[in-house]
Amino acid sequence: xxxxxxxxxxxxxxxxxxxxxxxxxxxxxxxxxxxxxxxxxxxxxxxxxxxxxxxxxxxxxxxxxxxxxxxxxxxxxxxxxxxxxxxxxxxxxxxxxxxxxxxxxxxxxxxxxxxxxxxxxxxxxxxxxxxxxxxxxxxxxxxxxxxxxxxxxxxxxxxxxxxxxxxxxxxxxxxxxxxxxxxxxxxxxxxxxxxxxxxxxxxxxxxxxxxxxxxxxxxxxxxxxxxxxxxxxxxxxxxxxxxxxxxxxxxxxxxxxxxxxxxxxxxxxxxxxxxxxxxxxxxxxxxxxxxxxxxxxxxxxxxxxxxxxxxxxxxxxxxxxxxxxxxxxxxxxxxxxxxxxxxxxxxxxxxxxxxxxxxxxxxxxxxxxxxxxxxxxxxxxxxxxxxxxxxxxxxxxxxxxxxxxxxxxxxxxxxxxxxxxx
Amino acid sequence: xxxxxxxxxxxxxxxxxxxxxxxxxxxxxxxxxxxxxxxxxxxxxxxxxxxxxxxxxxxxxxxxxxxxxxxxxxxxxxxxxxxxxxxxxxxxxxxxxxxxxxxxxxxxxxxxxxxxxxxxxxxxxxxxxxxxxxxxxxxxxxxxxxxxxxxxxxxxxxxxxxxxxxxxxxxxxxxxxxxxxxxxxxxxxxxxxxxxxxxxxxxxxxxxxxxxxxxxxxxxxxxxxxxxxxxxxxxxxxxxxxxxxxxxxxxxxxxxxxxxxxxxxxxxxxxxxxxxxxxxxxxxxxxxxxxxxxxxxxxxxxxxxxxxxxxxxxxxxxxxxxxxxxxxxxxxxxxxxxxxxxxxxxxxxxxxxxxxxxxxxxxxxxxxxxxxxxxxxxxxxxxxxxxxxxxxxxxxxxxxxxxxxxxxxxxxxxxxxxxxxxxxxxxxxxxxxxxxxxxxxxxxxxxxxxxxxxxxxxxxxxxxxxxxxxxxxxxxxxxxxxxxxxxxxxxxxxxxxxxxxxxxxxxxxxxxxxxxxxxxxxxxxxxxxxxxxxxxxxxxxxxxxxxxxxxxxxxxxxxxxxxxx
Numbered sequence: 001x002x003x004x005x006x007x008x009x010x011x012x013x014x015x016x017x018x019x020x021x022x023x024x025x026x027x028x029x030x031x032x033x034x035x036x037x038x039x040x041x042x043x044x045x046x047x048x049x050x051x052x053x054x055x056x057x058x059x060x061x062x063x064x065x066x067x068x069x070x071x072x073x074x075x076x077x078x079x080x081x082x083x084x085x086x087x088x089x090x091x092x093x094x095x096x097x098x099x100x101x102x103x104x105x106x107x108x109x110x111x112x113x114x115x116x117x118x119x120x121x122x123x124x125x126x127x128x129x130x131x132x133x134x135x136x137x138x139x140x141x142x143x144x145x146x147x148x149x150x151x152x153x154x155x156x157x158x159x160x161x162x163x164x165x166x167x168x169x170x171x172x173x174x175x176x177x178x179x180x181x182x183x184x185x186x187x188x189x190x191x192x193x194x195x196x197x198x199x200x201x202x203x204x205x206x207x208x209x210x211x212x213x214x215x216x217x218x219x220x221x222x223x224x225x226x227x228x229x230x231x232x233x234x235x236x237x238x239x240x241x242x243x244x245x246x247x248x249x250x251x252x253x254x255x256x257x258x259x260x261x262x263x264x265x266x267x268x269x270x271x272x273x274x275x276x277x278x279x280x281x282x283x284x285x286x287x288x289x290x291x292x293x294x295x296x297x298x299x300x301x302x303x304x305x306x307x308x309x310x311x312x313x314x315x316x317x318x319x320x321x322x323x324x325x326x327x328x329x330x331x332x333x334x335x336x337x338x339x340x341x342x343x344x345x346x347x348x349x350x351x352x353x354x355x356x357x358x359x360x361x362x363x364x365x366x367x368x369x370x371x372x373x374x375x376x377x378x379x380x381x382x383x384x385x386x387x388x389x390x391x392x393x394x395x396x397x398x399x400x401x402x403x404x405x406x407x408x409x410x411x412x413x414x415x416x417x418x419x420x421x422x
Numbered sequence: 423x424x425x426x427x428x429x430x431x432x433x434x435x436x437x438x439x440x441x442x443x444x445x446x447x448x449x450x451x452x453x454x455x456x457x458x459x460x461x462x463x464x465x466x467x468x469x470x471x472x473x474x475x476x477x478x479x480x481x482x483x484x485x486x487x488x489x490x491x492x493x494x495x496x497x498x499x500x501x502x503x504x505x506x507x508x509x510x511x512x513x514x515x516x517x518x519x520x521x522x523x524x525x526x527x528x529x530x531x532x533x534x535x536x537x538x539x540x541x542x543x544x545x546x547x548x549x550x551x552x553x554x555x556x557x558x559x560x561x562x563x564x565x566x567x568x569x570x571x572x573x574x575x576x577x578x579x580x581x582x583x584x585x586x587x588x589x590x591x592x593x594x595x596x597x598x599x600x601x602x603x604x605x606x607x608x609x610x611x612x613x614x615x616x617x618x619x620x621x622x623x624x625x626x627x628x629x630x631x632x633x634x635x636x637x638x639x640x641x642x643x644x645x646x647x648x649x650x651x652x653x654x655x656x657x658x659x660x661x662x663x664x665x666x667x668x669x670x671x672x673x674x675x676x677x678x679x680x681x682x683x684x685x686x687x688x689x690x691x692x693x694x695x696x697x698x699x700x701x702x703x704x705x706x707x708x709x710x711x712x713x714x715x716x717x718x719x720x721x722x723x724x725x726x727x728x729x730x731x732x733x734x735x736x737x738x739x740x741x742x743x744x745x746x747x748x749x750x751x752x753x754x755x756x757x758x759x760x761x762x763x764x765x766x767x768x769x770x771x772x773x774x775x776x777x778x779x780x781x782x783x784x785x786x787x788x789x790x791x792x793x794x795x796x797x798x799x800x801x802x803x804x805x806x807x808x809x810x811x812x813x814x815x816x817x818x819x820x821x822x823x824x825x826x827x828x829x830x831x832x833x834x835x836x837x838x839x840x841x842x843x844x845x846x847x848x849x850x851x852x853x854x855x856x857x858x859x860x861x862x863x864x865x866x867x868x869x870x871x872x873x874x875x876x877x878x879x880x881x882x883x884x885x886x887x888x889x890x891x892x893x894x895x896x897x898x899x900x901x902x903x904x905x906x907x908x909x910x911x912x913x914x915x916x917x918x919x920x921x922x923x924x925x926x927x928x929x930x931x932x933x934x935x936x937x938x939x940x941x942x943x944x945x946x947x948x949x950x951x952x953x954x955x956x957x958x959x960x961x962x963x964x965x966x967x968x969x970x971x972x973x974x975x976x977x978x979x980x981x982x983x984x985x986x987x
Contacts, residue, residue, distance in 0.1 A: 006986055134474070255986070289451040292467040292475075293482030327448040334530065341531040345538045375972045375983050376534050397451070409979060416982040 006371070009253035013272045014349035014367035017248035017256075017312065021119040022240035024171040027162035031109035033126060034097045038109060042073050042083070043090035047105025047305040048263025049278040050093055053084045057264035057300050062140025062391025063104030064089070070137075070147055071108045077142070095259050095270070099126040100242045100305035102234060103138035103387055104264070111150075112158035116173065116239040121247045127239035129153050129161075132229040133395070138304075140391035160222045164205035171201055173240035176233070177314065178353045181364070186322035187241075187354075188306055188315030189383040189398055191234050198233040199226040238305060241312035248272055248367070255415060256348060257368035260311050260380065260403060264303035264387070267403045271370055271411050274418060279411040281404040286386050288399015289327065300389040302401045307382050313351045313366030316381035316400065317343045321356045321364075325383070333358070339381055340365065346372040346380065370415065373408040433464055433502045436509035437486040438516065439471070440497040449520070450497075456519045457501055462508025471498040532968040536561055539946045540568050543965050547939045550613060550957075552576055552949030553969055555601075559583035560984075561948050561969075562598060566590050571939060573613045574600025574655065575949065581662050584655070588666035595933030597670055603653040604631035607638065609941045611962055614653075614953065622647020623744040625681035627671040629654045633687040633715065633733055640737035646744055649681040650674070650940055659691035665699045672699070674935050676706035683744040684710040685736050690717040693797045694787035701785075703727055704920070709743045711736045717797075719781045721913045724920050763845025763877070765919055766838045767791075767809035768831050770824040774850045774883060774912065775811040781916045782809065792816065809848070810834075825857050832868045839872030846879045846922055847872065848915060851901070853886030853894060860892060862900040869904040880906045881918045 030045075031038040037045070044067050046060060056064065065080040068089065074080035083089055094101050101107050105128075113126040131149060135141040165171060176197050177185075183193030206219055206226075226232045249258040254272035261268055268280035283302040290296070309315035319326070320340035323333040337358060343365040344350075350363030368380055379402040386397040415421070450468040457466035467484040469475035471492035479485045484500045492498055499516060503509035533539040536549065549565040551558050555578025562572045562579075566587060574587075579601035591598040599606055599613075606613045610621045617635055619642045628634035631653060638648050652674070654667040668686070675681045686703055691714065703710040704727060711728045713736035719729050728743070730736035765786060769775035772793070779791045783798050788806035790799040792814055801810065810817075812824045812831050824831050831849070838844050851861050858864075869880055882901050886894045898908050909915045944963035947954040954966040973979035 289448065289455060291451065292454060292469060292478055292484065293465070325448055327452045331452070338531045341538075341542075342534065344541070345534045371983060371986055372535075372537075374979055377970060377974045378534060398448075405974075409973075409976075412979060412982055416985070421982055421985045 005253055006255060009251050009273060010256050010348045010367065010369060013248035013251040013254040013256040013258070016121060016251070017244045017367060018349065018352050019120050020174075020244040020247040022116045022125070022173045022243040023119050024114055024165055024173050024236045024240070025117045026115045026166055027112050027129075027158050028115050029109075030107055030111045030113045030126070030128075033113065033115055033124070034099060034107075036092060036097050037107075040090045042068075042071070042088060043092060043109070044068075045092055045094040045097060045099055045101070045105070045107040046263060047094060047101050047103065047303060048261040049095075049266050049268025049280040050091070051263045051265055052091065053087075053089075055265050057303065058389050058391040059140030059300055059303060059387040060104045060106070060264045062142055063106035063137050064091075065391070066137045066140075066142025066146060066150075067106045067108040067111075069142060070150055071110060093261070093263075094305055095242075095261055096276075097126070098124055098242065098246065100238045100261075100308050101128050101138065102130070102231075102238065102306045103304040103385065104140055105305045106137065110154070112154050112162075114236045114239050116236065116243045117170075118243040118247055123243055123246050125239040125242035125246060127235040127242070129158065130229060130231050130235045132225065132231070135392065135394055139387050139394040141394060142392060156218050157222050157225065160206055160209050160218060161202065161226075163209045164202045167205040167208070168201060171198070171236070173236055174244075174353055176201075177237060177240070178355070181314075181318055181321045181354055182357055184322055184324050186315055186318040186325070186383065187237055188234075188309040189385065190322045190325045191232075191237065192230045194237060195226070195230050195232040195234075198236070199223070202226065234306070237314075238308050241308040241314065242305075244312045245308060250275070253419065255370040257311060257370060257373075257380075260307040260368075260382070261305045262302045262307065264300055267302060267407060269403065269407050269411060271415070274411060274414055277414065279407040279414065281406045281410075284401055284404065286384050286397075286399040286401035288384075288386055288397045290386070290397035291395070294388070294396035298388050298393075298396050300387040302382070302384060303387050304384065306384065310380055310382050311368065313347070313354055313364040316383040317347070317366070318354060318356060318364045319381070319383065320358050323358070342378060343381060345376055346378050348372075370408055370411055373405070374412045377405060379403050379405050379408065433483070433504065434506040434509045435484070435486055435500065435502050436506065436513055437490075437498060437500040438513050439490065439492055440499070441492075442495050453499075453516065453519055457499075457512050457515070460508075460512045460515060462504045463512050464502045464504065466502070466512070467498070467500040469498055470494055471496045532966055534968050534970070536564050536946065536948055536967055536969075539948075539965050539967050540570070543944070543946060543963075546944045546946045546963070546965065547571055548573060548608070548613070548943050548945040550575065550945055550947045550949065550953050551600075552947075552953060554971070555579050557971060558601065559587060560972075562587055563590070565946075566594055566596055566598065569594050569596055570946070571597045571935075572599065573606060573653075574598055574603055575614050575953070576600070577602040581657060581660070584657060585662055588658075588663060592666055592670065592932050595935050597652070597674075597935055598655075598667060599653045600655040601657075603655045605634055605651070606653045607648055607651040608943050609650060611943055611957070611960055613945075613957075617642070619651075620647035621649065621680075623649060623680065623682040624740045625649045625675035625678060625684045626651035626687065627654065627668055627675065627684065628652070628687040629656055629658045629668065629691075630687050630689055630715070631656075633713070636733045637685055637687055637713070637737045637740075640734055641741055644737065644741045646741040649678060656689065659688050659695045659699060661692035661695060663695075665691070665695045665702075668699050669702045670932065670935050672702040672706055672710075673932070674937065674940070676708060677934075677937050678940070682708060683740045684708055685740045686710055686712045687715075687733065687736065688713075689715055690797075693783050693789065696784045697787040700727060711740045711743070714784075719784050720777050721781050721916055723913070724785075724917045763843050764805075765807040765809075765846040765848065766844050767848040768834055768838070769809070769811050769848070769850045770813055770828075770831065771850050771852050771885070772811045772813050774852075774885070775809055777912045778848065778915060779809045781912065782807070782919060785916070785920050805843075825852055828858065828861065828864050832864060835868050835872055839875055839878060845877060846881065846919060848881050848883070848919065849906075850883045850885065851897065853884070853890040853892045853897065855891060857892070862892075862897040865906075866900045866904045869901065869906050873905040879918075879922050881915055882906045882908050883912065883915045884908055884910060
């Protein structure tokens with residue numbers, strides 16, 4: 001495959017990613033929209049590349065335990081662990097089913113999920129609902145408080161938000177992100193503006209919701225929950241990014257990375273022209289700032305599907321748009337500019353819709369090109385939350401991480417084999 | 423007392439409350455981490471005083487005793503230290519630690535690749551390449567593909583890469599100066615190692631870095647100056663490279679209105695390349711001083727071409743020409759239509775033939791002779807221009823010397839004249855006691871017959887005095903009457919050949935290098951940071967690429983990338 005052909009393939013892959021128009025269309029029960037979850041007796045989706053129980057890190061195991069109890073497969077932690085260890089629960093990456101989930105990313109059959117439809121190309125993507133801060137399943141917490149919140153989200157919040165989304169005629173997440181980037185978000189670690197926009201767009205429809213559970217108290221609680229949670233929109237954003245990235249996947253000959261994901265043990269990528277294969281290696285521990293009382297010693301290796309935002313040209317790639325969180329990179333707005341400028345080195349295109357004010361509204365660096373990563377030895381930057389290494393403790397900080405260079409090198413070698421480049 | 427509190431009972435806790443002082447949690451986390459690093463500090467907590475955050479502080483032994491009367495809008499700063507004074511000292515640092523660097527948000531980003539430098543600095547027309555040799559061709563190729571001029575300082579670039587690079591550069595209308603090009607001065611800006619030379623009317627094209635510097639410095643010392651000094655790399659005038667860059671540089675200087683005189687400096691060039699390059703030099707229509715170190719042609723001047731025997735002499739001559747009337751040039755570019763055919767020299771005088779051969783080897787290619795001149799093919803090898811000493815042993819076995827008996831020469835003259843590939847025939851005629859008593863009597867009809875063929879030129883070098891028995895002026899008259907062009911010195915003979923049969927300047931495939939690219943240049947520097955600093959020191963717009971070997975130097979991956987393009 002000559003350079004021109006690779007460039008053409010990459011042009012097509014990135015064009016499709018950029019042209020994709022992800023609309024949040026509704027909320028559904030996971031098993032209804034993800035057939036694989038209905039097709040097995042006990043199956044859970046998780047973040048990152050494939051992994052089995054024995055290699056799972058603390059937070060992922062905790063989330064699995066919580067989900068098993070939530071689904072009624074087990075009554076206790078011990079029962080859930082026994083089931084998992086005995087191979088009685090199937091594990092499959094979210095990414096294999098058009099889904100993505102932050103941190104542990106565990107998605108079980110009866111959980112409510114956002115449904116995002118790419119109006120341009122027709123593909124769909126899914127993500128679970130964001131639980132907010134504190135003790136949450138995505139960080140591996142699974143006590144009664146966590147499960148009660150999940151049940152409230154499923155039973156009360158989801159129907160109200162679903163009716164609101166539908167009443168609003170769907171929400172254009174790409175447009176929301178474009179606006180949020182101009183309000184100081186980068187779409188991954190900082191979603192303050194985007195979450196407020198999300199709440200604003202839904203608020204009138206929540207207020208007027210006809211959902212059966214929607215009494216005044218429930219509506220108020222949902223509005224408060226959405227408004228208080230600066231990560232409310234993260235999950236629809238991730239699903240939108242997944243819908244955009246998937247639109248660019250499967251282009252023969254393309255070297256564009258279409259998925260980056262971590263399961264708390266491994267960091268994996270997929271490449272547009274390399275089919276369903278994952279290229280994975282042990283995930284690093286993020287370099288970051290820690291909440292009071294925690295340090296790097298508490299940190300779990302990198303975890304979560306939220307790197308789909310960087311894959312789609314957001315997150316650390318759009319760092320220059322989010323000066324308020326530059327401290328993760330080291331402290332000065334100029335460092336944020338440099339973070340984004342560095343990512344242009346390894347991307348193939350610039351986004352038409354996601355633009356960065358401090359760079360004269362230049363399009364965000366979009367479409368990681370495997371060739372450039374390997375050639376320059378520059379790995380993608382990722383902004384991320386940091387999970388405690390033990391299940392159930394939650395977030396302990398936030399910072400910056402990069403995938404291991406080996407996975408890009410592996411992918412390049414695989415590309416050479418597949419396309420007969422010796 | 424809980425275990426945790428117990429653990430900290432020897433510690434000292436101090437706190438500070440800042441009411442209504444909202445700060446982003448990241449600022450708080452940063453401050454907290456900075457406080458915790460101070461001497462004597464065990465831990466620190468900096469939070470907005472929400473109930474949840476206060477619980478967190480308590481869990482870490484950071485909750486101040488007593489009722490604090492704080493709310494969620496208040497900033498609570500707590501330090502736990504080995505001593506009360508360390509805790510107080512830490513709190514005193516809070517303002518300093520929270521103060522942000524005043525540096526503006528302007529980026530000092532250094533591109534990591536030529537590709538991104540080209541995107542961020544689209545106006546930079548020059549790329550300086552000084553990366554290790556095995557990577558240099560790749561970087562230069564990328565620059566040429568982007569239609570940028572390349573100053574290729576790197577050495578250890580293969581000749582094949584050089585040929586290929588320059589072939590592309592000629593097609594794109596950009597210069598590749600190098601490889602192993604140490605110096606150049608473009609519009610007053612020194613690239614690589616360069617002397618600070620005042621600007622002036624003299625352009626330099628040099629296949630030798632120190633040669634360029636020596637000439638430029640001397641020009642400056644003489645009070646004149648340099649318009650542009652273009653390096654070509656030491657191998658440019660080799661047979662393989664064919665003077666690709668020198669030809670472009672001469673063409674540029676020909677079009678440059680500031681340049682009135684050109685100096686061409688080179689180590690000994692390949693003969694066929696010398697012919698091409700001197701044709702281009704003649705085509706400039708400007709005086710060109712040629713300093714070919716080591717191999718001086720045995721003549722001072724051919725038309726506007728001046729040959730200098732040393733670098734110093736080249737500089738002196740150039741300044742002289744620039745200060746004078748421009749060397750008597752036409753001011754318009756000479757157009758050489760190329761010779762009508764090959765040159766044949768049929769000499770009776772061996773030394774005349776030798777001197778002619780030595781001079782013509784710089785102008786004619788391919789050239790052969792039976793004189794054993796270095797760089798000139800032996801007689802009988804190949805086809806092309808040919809200079810023969812008919813007085814050589816091979817022709818005089820069993821017959822008299824041609825100065826006495828012209829039979830052999832006349833027959834050869836007739837034979838060459840009938841060859842459709844021959845366009846110029848050179849003869850010599852040596853008069854004096856002992857020579858043929860009336861050579862014109864034999865030559866005149868032979869010349870007349872030969873010139874019956876259209877397009878043929880016959881030049882005759884006559885050596886003699888007015889006192890010679892053959893009647894010098896009478897001989898000349900008769901030769902001229904027959905149609906021959908008569909000259910009295912080898913210089914004139916060479917000039918005659920060059921103006922009639924010199925190599926045509928072939929620029930069919932060349933795209934002209936834009937003249938404006940030589941002014942107000944801006945650069946991308948890939949490689950030695952020293953060169954960036956030098957350019958920045960000249961107040962030049964320059965961006966440094968933070969270059970590293972591709973794929974971390976891993977050969978297997980580099981090979982794959984090379985195949986992917």
